Amino acid sequence: MKNKSLVSINDYSREEHLKILDLAEEYEKNPRRNLLQGYVVATLFFEPSTRTRLSFESAVNHLGGKILGFSDTNTSSSTKGETLRDTIKTISNYVDLIVMRHPLEGSARFASEISKVPIINAGDGANQHPTQTLLDLYSIRKTQGKLEDLSIFLVGDLKYGRTVHSLLMAMSNFNTTFHFISPDELRMPEEYKLYLRNLGLSFYEHKDFTDIISEADIIYMTRVQKERFSDPIEYEKTKNTYILRNKMLEEVKPNMRILHPLPRVNEIHLDVDESDKAYYFTQTLNGVYVRQAIITSILGLNQ
Numbered sequence: 001m002k003n004k005s006l007v008s009i010n011d012y013s014r015e016e017h018l019k020i021l022d023l024a025e026e027y028e029k030n031p032r033r034n035l036l037q038g039y040v041v042a043t044l045f046f047e048p049s050t051r052t053r054l055s056f057e058s059a060v061n062h063l064g065g066k067i068l069g070f071s072d073t074n075t076s077s078s079t080k081g082e083t084l085r086d087t088i089k090t091i092s093n094y095v096d097l098i099v100m101r102h103p104l105e106g107s108a109r110f111a112s113e114i115s116k117v118p119i120i121n122a123g124d125g126a127n128q129h130p131t132q133t134l135l136d137l138y139s140i141r142k143t144q145g146k147l148e149d150l151s152i153f154l155v156g157d158l159k160y161g162r163t164v165h166s167l168l169m170a171m172s173n174f175n176t177t178f179h180f181i182s183p184d185e186l187r188m189p190e191e192y193k194l195y196l197r198n199l200g201l202s203f204y205e206h207k208d209f210t211d212i213i214s215e216a217d218i219i220y221m222t223r224v225q226k227e228r229f230s231d232p233i234e235y236e237k238t239k240n241t242y243i244l245r246n247k248m249l250e251e252v253k254p255n256m257r258i259l260h261p262l263p264r265v266n267e268i269h270l271d272v273d274e275s276d277k278a279y280y281f282t283q284t285l286n287g288v289y290v291r292q293a294i295i296t297s298i299l300g301l302n303q
């Protein structure tokens with residue numbers, strides 16, 4: 001992993017994913033270490049973020065490193081017309097590692113090809129969100145005690161939700177049975193279904209999941225991605241399709257857990273928050289340990 005950009009979840013192998021999860025367990029036991037003293041990490045967010053940016057920054061701070069960057073493109077020269085190419089070529093002169101979120105699919109790959117330092121993709125349009133996926137794997141393994149042979153329900157916006165695209169690819173390494181629950185307009189894109197077919201993996205598509213909820217090991221809820229719709233009427237039509245409520249959880253497996261990359265809009269009712277099945281806030285904490293593991297692995301500081 002040393003010096004290797006993380007743009008797509010498949011840039012790292014199954015074994016490398018597992019190494020990051022093992023290392024994250026060590027950071028969870030002892031998150032405050034001085035491994036990044038003298039290192040500088042850039043967080044370049046061309047799109048809004050709460051968790052991803054701040055958990056990366058928390059991870060760097062806990063490791064004794066320094067952060068620079070922007071969370072609002074209005075404060076960068078991209079508003080003057082500077083290209084992404086020139087921005088990355090410049091900032092890679094200043095730092096050891098770049099964490100970048102951008103609305104354009106493929107932008108992180110492009111950045112990795114011109115940067116002098118490794119790039120971590122913190123989300124590129126509807127394409128990929130690999131560090132979210134690694135913290136999702138960590139959360140799944142921690143709650144289920146394993147990653148193999150689980151039944152995962154992906155619910156909501158499967159078309160534009162980048163987190164479900166990278167999660168599908170990563171979990172396909174672990175003999176997962178996938179259930180895709182979405183309105184017709186937001187179904188899992190064909191390329192991801194083809195990906196699973198080529199691996200001989202089972203997936204099932206549904207419009208509702210109340211009758212099969214007892215089969216789930218993990219319910220992974222997602223927000224309908226308002227910002228990716230070109231037609232606001234389409235968003236209005238689909239935004240409230242699924243609202244998970246506490247009373248729907250009566251028949252679930254005792255060890256089933258609800259994950260959500262967040263932010264939540266209204267797809268999980270507040271009455272679920274007090275349930276022992278709700279795991280989404282602990283999931284955000286896991287993000288710090290996993291991002292510590294990713295950063296130090298890329299910078300080669302774990303040997």
Ligand code: CP
Binds near residue numbers: 048123132261262263
């Ligand atoms: N999960 C996630 O990407 O959240 P943010 O958009 O707040 O970073």
